[in-house]
Amino acid sequence: MAEDKVRLGIIGLGAEGGMYAKFLDAEMVPNMRIGAICDILPEKKEEADAYGVPFYADYKEMIDSGDVDAVVTTVPHYLHPEMGIYALQQGIHALVEKPVGVYTKQANELIEYAASKPELKFGVFFNQRxxxxxxxxxxxxxxxxxxxxxxxxxxxxxxxxxxxxxxxxxxxxxxxxxxxxxxxxxxxxxxxxxxxxxxxxxxxxxxxxxxxxxxxxxxxxxxxxxxxxxxxxxxx
Incomplete structure (x- = not known):
């Protein structure tokens, strides 16, 4: 990373993604900032612009852009495994919101792939622990x-x-x-x-x-x- 703060890419700027953005914008996480925002809804670009960060409509383009060091997936549950795997494949740290997936097979594929990348951070958002x-x-x-x-x-x-x-x-x-x-x-x-x-x-x-x-x-x-x-x- 070229700077001290981790640049987080937020995939999905809905209720949950919006909270991540607000927390980071308020500097509630000292060592992290918003790197970029991705959402399939074009109208979300205005919100991303307000944070002064790049906006993407395709999560793969955001991950490949060089604008982020890590991503969080705040999207429909079926998408968590494929997004998590793609991020890890590109050398990007990944945090997926719970649940890790809907189908056991897909969830296991993500967990097993993450285990094969010990140099990267991977987690599921079980903050109650x-x-x-x-x-x-x-x-x-x-x-x-x-x-x-x-x-x-x-x-x-x-x-x-x-x-x-x-x-x-x-x-x-x-x-x-x-x-x-x-x-x-x-x-x-x-x-x-x-x-x-x-x-x-x-x-x-x-x-x-x-x-x-x-x-x-x-x-x-x-x-x-x-x-x-x-x-x-x-x-x-």
Missing amino acids: TNPLYKDLKALMDSGELGKLRHTSWIITTWWRPQPYYAQSEWRATWGGEGGGVLVNQAPHQLDLWQWICGVPKSVFAKVAYGFKRDIEVEDEVNALVDFGDGATGTF
């Missing part, structure tokens, strides 16, 4: 002070979204855009914390409700019963 509450809980569980895990009940009710949230983007809460509902949007953070702290279940039985409380086509409520395989059980 940095929360002191969860870090302390993880340390407590790992210490064995509480004994062997027998049962876990993980209930989350504060991450709900109102109807206007789903209306802000056409791809939100659709099978073709998001690939699902709460399980691939709000729940990934909780699922990550749950398995990080308690372990990965061996079997899962779940019941989901589609468009239960919101006018959407995908699931907006989930209840699951899991078996950890060693006598321990859990609910989510």
